[in-house]
Amino acid sequence: MRRALSAILILLCCAAGTMARQAETIRLGAKNFTEQEILGELVAQLIENGTDLRVVRRFGLGGTDICHAALLGGEIDLYVEYTGTALLNILKRGVIANPDRAYRAAARGYRERFDLEWLPPIGFNNTYAIAVRADDAAQRGWRTISDLAAHAADLRGGFTSEFMERPDGLPGLARAYDLALARTTDLDPGLMYDALSRGQVDLICAFATDGRLAEYNLVVLEDDRAFFPPYDAAPVARSAVLARHPRLREVLAALAGTIDDESMRRMNHAVDVLSRSPADVARQWIDERLGDAATVGAAEPDAVGDVPGVIALAIERRGELARKIGEHLILTSLGVSIAVLIGVPLGILIHRRAAARSAVLAFTEIVQTIPSLAMLAFLFAMYGLLGTAPAVTALVLYALLPIVLNTFTGLREVPRQVIEAANGLGFSSRQRLWMVELPLAAPVIIAGIRAATVLTVGIATLSTYIGAGGLGDFIARGLARNDSRLTLLGAVPAAVMAVLLSLLIRLLERLVRRG
Amino acid sequence: MIRLSQLSKSFDGGTTFAVREVSLDVSEGETLVLLGASGCGKTTTLKMINRLIEPSSGRIEVDGVDVLKRHVLELRRSIGYVFQDIGLFPHFTARENVEIVPRLLGWSVQRRRARATELLNLVGLDASEFGGRLPRRLSGGQQQRIGIARALAADPKYLLMDEPFGALDAVTRDQLQRELIDLRAALGKTIVFVTHDLFEAIRLADRIGVMNDGRLDQIGAAAELMDKPATPFVADLFEHAKRQAALIAEAP
Numbered sequence: 001m002r003r004a005l006s007a008i009l010i011l012l013c014c015a016a017g018t019m020a021r022q023a024e025t026i027r028l029g030a031k032n033f034t035e036q037e038i039l040g041e042l043v044a045q046l047i048e049n050g051t052d053l054r055v056v057r058r059f060g061l062g063g064t065d066i067c068h069a070a071l072l073g074g075e076i077d078l079y080v081e082y083t084g085t086a087l088l089n090i091l092k093r094g095v096i097a098n099p100d101r102a103y104r105a106a107a108r109g110y111r112e113r114f115d116l117e118w119l120p121p122i123g124f125n126n127t128y129a130i131a132v133r134a135d136d137a138a139q140r141g142w143r144t145i146s147d148l149a150a151h152a153a154d155l156r157g158g159f160t161s162e163f164m165e166r167p168d169g170l171p172g173l174a175r176a177y178d179l180a181l182a183r184t185t186d187l188d189p190g191l192m193y194d195a196l197s198r199g200q201v202d203l204i205c206a207f208a209t210d211g212r213l214a215e216y217n218l219v220v221l222e223d224d225r226a227f228f229p230p231y232d233a234a235p236v237a238r239s240a241v242l243a244r245h246p247r248l249r250e251v252l253a254a255l256a257g258t259i260d261d262e263s264m265r266r267m268n269h270a271v272d273v274l275s276r277s278p279a280d281v282a283r284q285w286i287d288e289r290l291g292d293a294a295t296v297g298a299a300e301p302d303a304v305g306d307v308p309g310v311i312a313l314a315i316e317r318r319g320e321l322a323r324k325i326g327e328h329l330i331l332t333s334l335g336v337s338i339a340v341l342i343g344v345p346l347g348i349l350i351h352r353r354a355a356a357r358s359a360v361l362a363f364t365e366i367v368q369t370i371p372s373l374a375m376l377a378f379l380f381a382m383y384g385l386l387g388t389a390p391a392v393t394a395l396v397l398y399a400l401l402p403i404v405l406n407t408f409t410g411l412r413e414v415p416r417q418v419i420e421a422a423n424g425l426g427f428s429s430r431q432r433l434w435m436v437e438l439p440l441a442a443p444v445i446i447a448g449i450r451a452a453t454v455l456t457v458g459i460a461t462l463s464t465y466i467g468a469g470g471l472g473d474f475i476a477r478g479l480a481r482n483d484s485r486l487t488l489l490g491a492v493p494a495a496v497m498a499v500l501l502s503l504l505i506r507l508l509e510r511l512v513r514r515g
Numbered sequence: 516m517i518r519l520s521q522l523s524k525s526f527d528g529g530t531t532f533a534v535r536e537v538s539l540d541v542s543e544g545e546t547l548v549l550l551g552a553s554g555c556g557k558t559t560t561l562k563m564i565n566r567l568i569e570p571s572s573g574r575i576e577v578d579g580v581d582v583l584k585r586h587v588l589e590l591r592r593s594i595g596y597v598f599q600d601i602g603l604f605p606h607f608t609a610r611e612n613v614e615i616v617p618r619l620l621g622w623s624v625q626r627r628r629a630r631a632t633e634l635l636n637l638v639g640l641d642a643s644e645f646g647g648r649l650p651r652r653l654s655g656g657q658q659q660r661i662g663i664a665r666a667l668a669a670d671p672k673y674l675l676m677d678e679p680f681g682a683l684d685a686v687t688r689d690q691l692q693r694e695l696i697d698l699r700a701a702l703g704k705t706i707v708f709v710t711h712d713l714f715e716a717i718r719l720a721d722r723i724g725v726m727n728d729g730r731l732d733q734i735g736a737a738a739e740l741m742d743k744p745a746t747p748f749v750a751d752l753f754e755h756a757k758r759q760a761a762l763i764a765e766a767p
Contacts, residue, residue: 421602424567425616425665426591439606 024052026241026248029067029079030059032465033189033480034271034278035126035209035264039080041282043235043252049286050251058387060476062373062465064089066380070467072114073384077241078248081118082126082231086110088168095168099125099230110236117242119235119249120256124209124264127231128163129220130173131206133196137219144224145177148203157184158192158201168229169205176227190480193218209261211269258289275483310488317489321474325493328470331388331460332501335395336453343400343452344445347407348433357408364401372398372462380466391460391468398459399452406448410441442512450505457498461490471497517541517564517673517707522573524559529571533559535729536573546699546706547734548716550752551726557709558599560726561675564707565594577673592616595666595674595704599681601658603650609635609661610646616669634664637701639694656687663695667702676708680715692718713756725749 026047030040037059044055058076061067064085070076086106087093093109096102107118130145142148148155163169164186173179187195192204197216206213206220208231213220235252242248259267263285270281314321350357367375372394379390414437422432438445464472471490478487517540524534534556541547549557562568564575566587575582582590603612613631622630635642638660650658659679666674680688692715699706710716716723717737724734725748733745744750 415602415605417598417600417602418604420567421596421598421604424565424591424596424598424602426588426619428588431619436604436606 024245025054025056026078026245027056027058027076029061029070029076029467030057031064031067031079032060032062032476034211034268034477035207036080037278037477038267038271038281039122039233041278042255042285043078043080045279045282045286046251046254047248050254051245051247053245053248058467060464060473061467062377066377066466069381069384071116071236071238074238075384075387078235078237080122080233081236082233083121084127084168084229084231086236087229088166095172095229097226097229099232102230103232103234111239115239117237117239119237119252121232121234122255123233123257123259124261125230125232126207126209126261126264127223127228128169129206129208129223129228130203131196131213131218131220132203133199134217134219136202137221142221144222145173145179145227146224148221149177149179152179152181155181155202156200157181157203157205158187158195159184159205160189160192161186163205168227173227176225188479190478209264209268211265211267211272213265215269215273254289259285272483275485310485310492313485313489321489321493324469324471324473324490325497327468328457328460328472328494328497331391331395331463331468331470332453332456332497334388334392335456335460336399336449338392339396339399339403339452339456340449342396343403343448344407346400347404347445348411350404351408351411360404361408364404367397368401372459373465376462376466387466387468390466391463394463395456395459399456402448402451402455403445404448406451407441407445410444410448411437413444414440439512443509446505446509446512450502450509453501453505454498457494457501461494516543516576516578517705518574518576519560519564520574520576522560522563522575523571524556524563524568525571532556532571532729534563534570537726537729537731538573539724539731539734541705541707543705544703545721546708546719548708548710548720548723549726550710550713550716550723552711555726556729557711557726558677561677561707561709564673564675565591565596567591588619592620592669593671593673595669595671597659597662597666597674597676597679599678601655601662601679601682603658603661603665605650608647608649609640609653610642612650612661613664613668615665620669630668631664634667635661637667637698638664640664654687655683656691659683659691660694663698667704672705674704674706676706678709678711681710681712688715695719713752725752 028040028044028047030036040057040059044057047053047055058070061070061079064081067076067079067081068090071079083099083102083106084095086109087096087102091106091109091113093105096105103118103121110116110118130148132142132148136142140147140151157170159170164184165171170184174181185195185201187201187204192206193210193212193216195201196204196218206218208220212218235255237248267281267285270276271278346360350360370378375394375397376390379393383390383393418436418440419432422436427435460470461472461475463470464476471494474490475487475494476490478484478490519537519539522534522537523532525532537556537560539547549560551557559568563570564577564582566582569583577585577590577594603609604615607615610628610631613634614627617627617630631646632642635646640657640660645653645657645661650661653661662679666676680691683691696719708719720737722734722736723740725732725740727746727748733740733749740749741753744753
C-alpha cells in the first residue's frame, strides 16, 4: 500500500515537474505578504518586458524556510529576500548592525554554502519597528522605544507569531530595552494594525515599509539602541540560472537602489489600503521609472474602492476567479480520487483482517489531528517540491479517515445472513465482495466520500501556502491585507463548491441505494 | 447418496463436541429430517455437508466422493441450500436472486432468464408480477419461496434446508410445507431438512434422525420412532407431542 502511494505521488511530482520545466521559463517565488507580492510582480514584469523568458509565478509561499528550500531544490529560481532574515534564519549568524557588512556577509554565505547569488539591494530596509497610536505617543511623550520602558508594566503588546520567537524579535527586544510588558498576544499580521488602532493592544511590531502605518494613524518609535538589524531587500537567485540567462542580471539591475522606504510604503499602501492589485502597482512603478509612462498613467483608478461587495470584485476579477476555481476543483478531485483509490481497499483490508484494523484506524486518526499547515510544511520538506504534489498528498491524507472508516463500517453492516447465503451458494470471496458486499456497503462508502470531499474543499484552501494555488490564494491575500472582500472572494466560492459537490454526491448515493 | 461416517465437530479443540460420531445415509430421492432442540448439532451437521463448517473428524461422502476432496465452491454450487433467515440479496430483484447460482456457473443470459421464469412460476409467484420486485417488497412467505427457487435454480440433485419455515407464521408455514411436498413429488430431489418441530418432521420426512446433545439418538420412519423409541429422549419427544395434540383435540 505504501509503495503504491509513493508511486502515485512520484508520478504526480513528475507531472508537475515536466509542466514547470517546459521551454525557457523562469520560476519566481514570493512569500505570503503584500510587499513580497509587489516585489515578485516587479521582478516578473521586468523579466517579461526585457527578455523572452516565460515567467512562472509561485507567490504566496508560506515563509522563509519554504522559499529557501524551494530555491535550493530548484523549484523556484529567484525570489526577493532580506539581509537580516538571511543571516538569522538561514545562515544562523548573529546580528550585524551595519547594513553594508550585513549584505556582504549574507551574499558571501549564500555563495559559498548554497551556490546562490545575491543581486544588488533594491534600496529599502524593511526592518522591524515598534509602532504605537499617534495620540498615545503625543500624550505620553513617547519618541523612542526606550521611552516605553517606564510604562511597560501597563502595556499590552500584539506581535506576529514569528516576532514572538525570533532572536531579533521580542526576546531580544525585551532584553535590549529591559522591557517587561504586562501582556503579549499573538496576532495575524493582517489584523495587528486594526487591533492597535482599536485599542486592544498598545504596541505592535510593524514593518518599516508597511503601508498601513499612515492609514491607521500610527507612529514608529525610534530604535534608539539600534537593536533591530538591517533588513535590506535584494533578489536572490540560483547561480546556474543567472549563468544560463545573463540577460537577467541586466534587466534586474533596473531595481538596484531604486526603491526607498517611503516608495515601498506607498506601494504597500496602494495594495493594502487602496485595494489595488500588486500587478497594477508594479506596472505603474515600472512605467513611471522606465520612461514609457504613456501606457498606464498615474490616473489608475481606485479600482473597486467605491463599488461595495464581493460581487463587484468577482466580476472585475472573473478571469482570475475562474482560474482559481478550476485549480481548486483539480486539487480537490485529485485528492479525493486518490484517497478513494487508497482508502476503499484499506477499508476492505481492515474489514477482512482484524489484525490490521487498529493500526490503520490509529494512523488515519492521528493524521487528522496534525494541523494542516504543519502537514503542508512537513510534506514540502519531504518532497522538496512546491505546488500540486505535496498539496494533493496532504489532501489525500486528510481525506483517508472518512473513506476508510465508512468503507469498513459499510462492509461490517452487511447483514450476516446475506453473507452466509453468499457463502452457502458458492460465491468466491471475490464474487462476494464485488456482487454483494460492496454494492450493499456502497451508500455508506459514498457518504464517506462525500464527507471527505467537503473536508477536502476546505483544506485545499490552505494549499496556497505551498504555492499550489486554488481559492486559498484569495483567502490568504485577503487575510494578509485584512481585506474581507478578497477573503470572501475565496471563501464564498469554496463554500458553494463544497455544497454543490456534496449535493452531487448525495444524488449519486441515491442512485446506488437499492434494496 | 450422502453418507456421513463417524462425523464429529468440536469448536473448542476437543473439549466439547457440537456433533459426536454421527453416521447416517441419505438415499436417492429421500427426505431425511434432522430433528432436535436448538443446540443439538443438527444445523452444524447440515453445514458440514456443503463445507460451510469443516468437520473435526469423520467423513462425508456425496455420491461416493469425500467432500473434502472436492472444490469447495463447485461443491456448494452443486447443492441447493435454503437458509433459516432466508438471506435473499436485498439489492437483487426476486428474479436476480433466483438467477444467481446459474450466473456463478456462467450460464448464458437467455438460459438464466428462462430458468428463473420457470422456477418463479413453479413456486407459485407469477414471474412477470414478482420477478422485478426487491425482497423488501415481498412478504415473508413470498421471500422464502424465492429462497427455495434460488436453491433449485441450477437443478441440484441435493437440497439442504435449514429450518426454512421457522420464521414464518403458522398458516404460511403450513402452506409452504404442502407446496414443498408437491414440489418434491414433481422434482424428485434428495433433501436433508433440519427442524425442531416434530409435526413438520412427521409431515415431510421419509425418515427422521433425532439428535440430542450432538449425538444421533435414533434414525427411522416416524412410526418406528414412535413405537420403539431407542432412548428416553426420543420417547419423551413423542409423549410431549401427543399431549399437545390431545390438548388441541379436547379444546372446546
